[in-house]
Amino acid sequence: MNETVLEKLKVLAESAKYDVSCASSGTSRSHKNGSIGSAAGWGICHSFAEDGRCISLLKIMLTNYCIYDCAYCINRRSNDIRRATLSVTELVNLTIEFYRRNYIEGLFLSSGVVRNPDYTMERLVKAIKDLRLIYHFNGYIHMKSIPGASQELVNEAGLYADRLSVNIEIPNEKSLQILAPEKDFQSVFTPMRYIQQGVLQSAEERKRFRSAPRFAPAGQSTQMIVGATADTDKDILHLSSALYQRPTMKRVYYSGFIPVNSYDNRLPALKQPPLVRENRLYQADWLLRFYQFKVDEIVNDTYPDLDIEIDPKLSWALRHPEKFPVDINKADYEMLLRVPGIGIKSAQIIIVSRRYSNLGSEQLKKIGVVMKKAQYFITCRELPVKTINEVSPEALRQILTKKANTKTDDRQLIIQFQE
Known part of the structure; x- marks a missing residue:
């Protein structure tokens, strides 16, 4: 691995770090004789496997040159930054060498758009095709589909990538036109539709022929930037909910706006990314996908934004x-x-356990219920605690949000998932 390629790696890995729309859930590639690498439903980008093991992937751009001048992007055409481009051969060799050194177990590949969408997409497809067919790389591959690329290239990409993604970035087309006038929603949603058609068609073919190739077996994902525009959480979550109605959309990722181009007066003057808001959106997203909530129950015209x-x-x-x-x-x-403090697993255990005896507070604690929250919203065999109606919602809010007298590092975001 020569110094030139390593310098390119530094530049392109730095340029790729702002894209968070990557995960490996939904696919399973077991080890095969004569192949290298494997993926078994693991997370990527320093996520964790079910056994607690950290999983890493090479997250890199093929090039950070771009013909577009999107206000929110570090790689925009008008920015004076270090630029680099990997050849397809360099990218493939880099991936294989990193795997052999046990640095990575997969690849997340994106790119700036050079010349035109089809030219860029063709190079991306060539890279992952060579990894699969020439080097027999069997690890996880997540590839960004280029907005505006032809259906033929999207279909070919789906044969070699585990997951494809197309980033919406801005949740409102009018806002997108202001910050990225060279883009529109059609260029984003069209390849999304191509991916969906490919996945569904592949599923039908595999019902008839077990040997039929799988198309993007981990489905697709997308990303929205939070805080770059005046769009409310209601706007964002309604769009997310609509996307989840599509059978192949696995995840919507939310990325707090990072003010990398503070000189552009179209962007808000933020000192730091809205990380807490980003976290609340992920929690709301979780409620939509797993807790049977509707968007209008979480946010509505009266409460258009999530409570920070x-x-x-x-x-x-x-x-x-x-x-x-x-x-x-x-x-x-x-x-x-819907009870605060009770998660999916806890609810399932409660349903089974109460068949044998009435549950009390001690049993609930052993099950995993967060009694600090739940005690105000439930009754059980013996629970001598005042409920929300006796305490009042306003007073209960103060009780549950009262901060302990402990020192914390304000630079760190403490993420607490709701149960």
């Missing part, structure tokens, strides 16, 4: 005291999921 101080589930519960308290020993599964 408390998680969305607790916020909903405080706004609906009439739904509580919930009898742990009688409530159905759907209602248990």
